Every structure is written in structure tokens, then in C-alpha cells.
Amino acid sequence: MAIPSNILTLLAGVAITCLSLWYGQNHGLLPTAAANDAPLVDGLFNTMMTIATGLFLLVQGLIFVILWRFRRQPNDATDAAPVHGNLALEILWTGIPVVIVLGLSVYSFSVYTTMGGLSVGHGGGSHMAHAHPRDAAIAAELPSSAAEETANMPRVSAGLGTPTAQQPDLTVNVKGLQFAWIFNYPDQNIIAGELHLPLGKSVQLDIEAQDVIHAFWVPQFRLKQDAIPGEQTRLQFTPTQVGTFPIICAELCGSYHGAMRSQVIVETPENYDRWIQSQTATATVLPSRLEEATAALDLQVAPEHIHHLHQLAASL
Template identity: 30%
Template sequence: MDSITVHPIEASTLAPQVDLLFYALLAFSFGLGIFLTVLVVGYAVKYRRGSKADRSGEQARNTVLEIAWTSATALIALGIFLWGADLFLERDHPPAGAIEIAGIGKQWMWIFEHANGRREINELHVPLGRPVVVNLSSEDVIHSMFVPAFRMKMDAVPGRETRLWFQTTRAGTFDLFCAEYCGTQHSEMRGHIVVQPEEQFAAWLAAAPSTASLVEQGQTLFRALGCSGCHGPNATVRAPRLERLYGHPVGLSRGQTVIADDGYIRDSILQPQKDVVGGFDPIMPSFQGLITEDDLGKLVAYIKSLANAGGPP
């Protein structure tokens, strides 16, 4: 990278779209800014004391002009708003077939876990051109995952799951920053995103130390923590079954219906009294403080994997 740069690398499908808006704004801002500067400097020179300029017909108000520039400003503002909002809302719609990766922020490092269980610290390998969803959580304070080359940023907030997605357009190594101030070594909480062609990535992923996949680890935890004692097939306690749960509507005891998404499953593990399934007693204990973010992500992955299962394994 050159020592004097003015334009950051574009490495995601989003980047050129954001840049287009950025440069449109830049052109508009410089246009208006320079127009006003020229006007102010021009007036200052033309109407300096003692100049020969024509000063007749002065007036201190012009309602038509006021209304004209007010509406023009409002219209331009509305246009920029719509453009920015439209692009922003794409954030909620990752393309189908995205690979999911868990991202955990903790003072002061980033931990990433791939579906097959491979973990990395301060580095994230992703395949070129495939959409990637990163499910973010935090073990302590608020962090923010920021990849300038992707024009993408999202906070990792303790107690909830957030996500960001991107689709890369060029291979290479790109900066990863923590953008939300998180304490003493905030500026050391940075790393790299390594974008590799599909086959290289597959090779990298397969070279993982032989750990179990996230789902398998989740399944182990599901038994170890005693979840299966109530939610399993041979349970003696009456608890909701978790097969075909993820992504489906759930009727709650207080009469509402929610879609069982990642946030719902997390909340149900940490704050089971919050959304009790209709027809069941609120008897599940909270696992708050008994389970790490890391393990929580594995449990959620396992429960998600049951969505298409005919029955528990």
C-alpha cells in the first residue's frame, strides 16, 4: 500500500455502492461549499468599503427566495436520505447460501469460529465471492467489527447477538479493526481478513485440527449441561421440543407469537422466563453466568441444526 492514500481498497460487493454515494455526496458538498465560498469571498471583495459596486435596490428580506432555498434544501436532503437508507437496508438481507461464522469480541481480541469448529484469533479466513454472515457477540464490553475494505461495521454487544454480512470481490488480506472504544488495549484489537479463492479456502478449512464441528460440540454441551434431560426424547419433565423450532413461529403464554430466531434461542437459554412457550410451566432455570459466549454460540448452532431434523439424534 502506498504511503499516501486517499481512497481505501474496495473488496466487497457493497464497497463500490457505498463509494458511489460517498462520491456523489462529495461532489455535492464541494459544489455547494465552493459556491458559497465564492459567493462570500466575491461579496467581500465586490462590496468592500469604498468599492464602486452598485448598491442600489438593497433589500433585507425576500420571502420567495427563503421558501425556494428551504424547499430545495429539503428535497436534496430527502434524496440523499432515501439513497442512504435503501443501501443500508440491504444489511438485513444477506444473500441465500451464505456461510455463517461466529465472531466473538473480548478484551482485546477477536475470536472467530467456523461451522466445522475451526477457530482463529484476530484473523478470519473467508472464501472469495461467497456471501459470509458473521454472528457477533461479546464476552465483556461493546466492541465493533470494522473492515474498511468492505465498508462494513457492526457493534458486538454483550447480552445480544448482532450480525453483519459481506460478499468479497477480491482476494487479499484486509484490515480488521475494533471501532468501538473498549478499554486499555483498544487500538491493539485489530487483525486481518484473509480472502482466498474457494479451493484454497476449502483446503485451509480442512487443514483444521481434528476438532468436532460447532453443531457436534453443541450437541455434546446439550447433554453435558442437562438440556437433554428435559428437552430430549426421553424426558421426564414436560418441556417444549426443539426439533423444527428454528425459523418457525412460537406461540407464547402471554398470547403473542414470535419467530424463533437466534436472538430468541439465546434469550430462552439466558432468560427463560422472558418468553415462555404457551402451555408450559415457567420452570426452566437460567443459564446466565453458567455458560460462556463461546459455548452459547455452539448450543444455538446445535438447536438451529435441529430445524430440519425429523427427531433428536
């Protein structure tokens, strides 16, 4: 008994839908999710994978059906009747992509704003031109020197990360330069070549570049932000998983761009505190060791040089 074509079409649609939904959630293409905003990005990516899988199966399935259904028969010596167009079909295959693209645009914009993509600060151009009217009025009442100093302050571009009403638990200044990342912990007076973060604590990264444009990217955090010379950008997030994750420059920045890597180490709060103490101890012990060495060798070292050594060691 032949199965009606409409029943076959329904069964094929159900099969494609089920396969697309399954693969969209089980593709295994994403790295470990290790930050609080990662599920938002993963949800968007899984949605796109589901739609892409369904369209792929539909198009490839139609190709095979057409190849089989309209194959040349042994006794068929002529071509099929020409088709001059089908307005309804053309509207359908134009309308479906339009709906999909608009839907994904709204979804992705929602994710971007939820992560704080449009929060914080002033973008490019004149600082005062983008300021709130209240800020402009305050600046107008300042003395000319103070107003000029305010206008010349480093600008903060739009941040990315969940915006929080309260201050972050930890702020780290990140500087990109050819071809390395430097991390400054201003509250602890520590400078490091790798980023250490406490698990479950809100983090704010203030990012800038020394020379050319770089991009700070941690795939496991699903976060990427440009590092721009003369302009400060920002990332806000909370690490949710202990581990060591790569930091990659995602903007072509020169000959050794591919080697511009570091790592972020997410630790328990106890281990993070121990790391801070070890870095502080190094900065404290090194100057005293230097003083002892100069005294033992009876070297004549000026006090200002010893002070400079203290400052240098504190920055290591």
C-alpha cells in the same frame, strides 16, 4: 465588450457542476472495495461528495464575488443602503438544503435496506414481544419448559449484508472481547485469531461480545456491525477481492480499544482449503504428540486428561 451577468452566472453554474461531478467520482478518499455491497456504499458516498463539492464551490465563490463587488471604493465615504430582508432568497436557501437532506435520506435508506439492514430477526426487548404472530401461537402450544427455553434463546438483531434466500456458503461465529477478536468455524471445528475467507463465496458472520459493546468493522467491505453482550448480530456479504484487510473495533471498549485489531484474509478457494487442512492437521497432530511425550517420559496421565487435551487442541 461586457459579458451580461446572466451569461456569467450560467457559465459559473456549468463550471461548478462539471467540477463537482468530476471530483465526486475521482476524490480517491475511499479504500479498496472488496465486497459485493461496497459499490452501493461508494455510490452513496460519491453522491454526497458531489453535492458537498458543489455547495462548497458555490458558497466560496459567492464570498469572493461579494468581497470584490461590494468592496469599499476610494471616494465612497458612506455605507451602502441597509437591506432588511428578502423573503424569496430566505425561502430559496432554506428549501434547497431541505430537498438535499430528504433526497440523501431516501437514497441512504434504500442502500441500507438493499444491504439487508432491516432483515433477519428480533431487535432489543423481549424476544417473544417481537416475534411473528405465527411463532407466538406455536410457542403457546409448547409445554411450559419448551416455551421457556425458546424464550431464553439468544436473540438475533437486524443483520447487515445482502439478504439471501439460500444458506450461505460459510458461517463463522465472531466473538469480541477486551481486547481481541476470536473466530470460530463451527463446521470445521476451528478457532482462529484471524478471519480467513474464500473468494466469491457468500459469508455469514454471527457476531457477539463477551464483556462490553464492540463493533466489527472492515473498511474495505464497507460493513460495520455492533457486537453486543447477550445478543447476536449478523453480517452477510461476499468477498470480491483477494487480499489482507484490517479488522477494527469501532466502538470505544476500554483502555486498549485502539489495539483491538485483527485481519481478514481473502484467499482463492484452493488456498482457503489448504488453510483449513493445515488448521485441521494441527488440531489432529497436537494431541498425539502430547500422548507420545507423556509415554516417553513414563508420566502417569489419567485418560480424562488426555481427552481434555484432545478437546483443547481442537480449539486452537
